Amino acid sequence: MSSLATVDEHVSATPAKTIQPVWVRVMHWTNAVAMVLMILSGWQIYNASPLFGFSFPREYTLGGWLGGGLLWHFAAMWLLMINGLAYLVTGFASGRFRKKLLPITPSGVLHDVRAALTFKLSHDDLSVYNYVQRALYAGIILVGVLIVLSGLSMWKPVQLYYLVKLFGDYPTARYVHFFCMAAICAFLVIHVLLALLVPKSLRAMIIGR
Amino acid sequence: MAKRSFLIPGVDKRLLIKDSIKTMPDVTRRRFIAGGASLGALTLLTGCDVVDSSSADALLAKISKFNDAVQDFIFNPDALAPTFSESEITKPFPFNAYYDLDDAPEVDGDAWKLEVRGLVDNKKSWTLPELTKLPQVTQITRHICVEGWSAIGSWTGTPLRDFLKLIGADTRAKYVWFQCADKDGYNSPLDMRTALHPQTQMTFKYAGETLPRAYGFPMKIRVPTKLGFKNPKYVVSMEVTNEYKGGYWEDQGYNSFSGS
Numbered sequence A: 001m002s003s004l005a006t007v008d009e010h011v012s013a014t015p016a017k018t019i020q021p022v023w024v025r026v027m028h029w030t031n032a033v034a035m036v037l038m039i040l041s042g043w044q045i046y047n048a049s050p051l052f053g054f055s056f057p058r059e060y061t062l063g064g065w066l067g068g069g070l071l072w073h074f075a076a077m078w079l080l081m082i083n084g085l086a087y088l089v090t091g092f093a094s095g096r097f098r099k100k101l102l103p104i105t106p107s108g109v110l111h112d113v114r115a116a117l118t119f120k121l122s123h124d125d126l127s128v129y130n131y132v133q134r135a136l137y138a139g140i141i142l143v144g145v146l147i148v149l150s151g152l153s154m155w156k157p158v159q160l161y162y163l164v165k166l167f168g169d170y171p172t173a174r175y176v177h178f179f180c181m182a183a184i185c186a187f188l189v190i191h192v193l194l195a196l197l198v199p200k201s202l203r204a205m206i207i208g209r
Numbered sequence B: 001m002a003k004r005s006f007l008i009p010g011v012d013k014r015l016l017i018k019d020s021i022k023t024m025p026d027v028t029r030r031r032f033i034a035g036g037a038s039l040g041a042l043t044l045l046t047g048c049d050v051v052d053s054s055s056a057d058a059l060l061a062k063i064s065k066f067n068d069a070v071q072d073f074i075f076n077p078d079a080l081a082p083t084f085s086e087s088e089i090t091k092p093f094p095f096n097a098y099y100d101l102d103d104a105p106e107v108d109g110d111a112w113k114l115e116v117r118g119l120v121d122n123k124k125s126w127t128l129p130e131l132t133k134l135p136q137v138t139q140i141t142r143h144i145c146v147e148g149w150s151a152i153g154s155w156t157g158t159p160l161r162d163f164l165k166l167i168g169a170d171t172r173a174k175y176v177w178f179q180c181a182d183k184d185g186y187n188s189p190l191d192m193r194t195a196l197h198p199q200t201q202m203t204f205k206y207a208g209e210t211l212p213r214a215y216g217f218p219m220k221i222r223v224p225t226k227l228g229f230k231n232p233k234y235v236v237s238m239e240v241t242n243e244y245k246g247g248y249w250e251d252q253g254y255n256s257f258s259g260s
Helices: A004-011 A022-048 A064-093 A096-103 A104-117 A131-155 A163-169 A170-197 A200-209 B013-023 B026-036 B037-045 B054-072 B128-132 B160-168
Strands: B114-117 B138-143 B150-158 B175-180 B189-193 B201-206 B218-222 B235-241
Touching: A022 A064, A022 A170, A022 A200, A064 A096, A064 A131, A096 A131, A104 A131, A131 A163, A131 A170, A163 A170, A163 B189, A170 A200, B026 B114, B128 B201, B138 B201, B150 B218, B160 B201
Parallel strands: B114 B235
Antiparallel strands: B138 B150, B150 B201, B175 B189, B175 B235, B201 B218
């Protein structure tokens, strides 16, 4: 009943139903820019001392050399953190996280994954997230929090010593930071692919409807 | 990699880089090649922009200055870097510089003197025996490199703040500026609050032995609250000053505060 009432309110407030409110759209695209800058400059920094037996192709790194990569990384981090923090606060305060992302049940996720893989998942109502979306969006928010915390640990391992403790030690925080990046890249591939498969979801993230 | 890209119409990127290398002075060339010889690095070195990025560079430099202020603000002079047990020491502790170990400065300890300049009462130079007579402490801390790797080592020496007091340094000054024996003249400024940090040390020993050439004989400045490049080795002079004199890496774009 309560969800019906909210829908009614929306309909009466705006002639066409807004799927993505303006604050979500602004923060989404700000985050997209910040994330890409962080990833490309992060790859530059990784290449200075690779954790594994590979480096990222120089064509896909930002900054030209380690010093340049660091300048980009420590500039874009402000955009990422301020925007991310504003998103978390607004998401919780407006009730959007609760309304859109909950509940997440294992059976629901399993059901929708199966439906998605057989192309039977309905996208008729974009204002309601299916269980795959809920799990992915909630998961990537957690990864986002983790990558910022591990990043801060590496940036200020003495001043923010309690944060480092959370991960164990400095080298572990570095690995956590790397795997969070990997998770975000994997998310990005799936996210972009799905948006292209359902173009009206991309439209909703740009013009709102 | 058969595909060739043309950022300037009609100019092959790789040929441009090759030709540019030939025109560079020796030191620049080595650094450029070590840096991966990319178009981005070329742009950075020459300031000649293929894509106009000078305004981006200016903005990034401004944000880096802002980050200096933020780091200075959150720096807690009483927060100690974590210490470790002897069994946790990284063996072997890595040698790291922009040159090979064979090219590292070879300082004659008998002839060496630490020169003291600037805002200090007593500007006398110090010989190695004079310095090593001062009370020493040992710390086992993590050295964190700007490249991301880290290693735990054991350093023994005199807290810099004790020495600054001894020579009557004006500790209200902004920086202690170190110069080193490295070729190309390595130098680095250290903000006074960090210079006065209890763990900032004039180091004469590594793992209980006289500091080896690889780690900066005869003296390095161990600063566990800074990245490795702000831990100068082969130090020949220190100057207490209010003037920001830049540093070897700082001038090339590494963040100047680079605190940890």
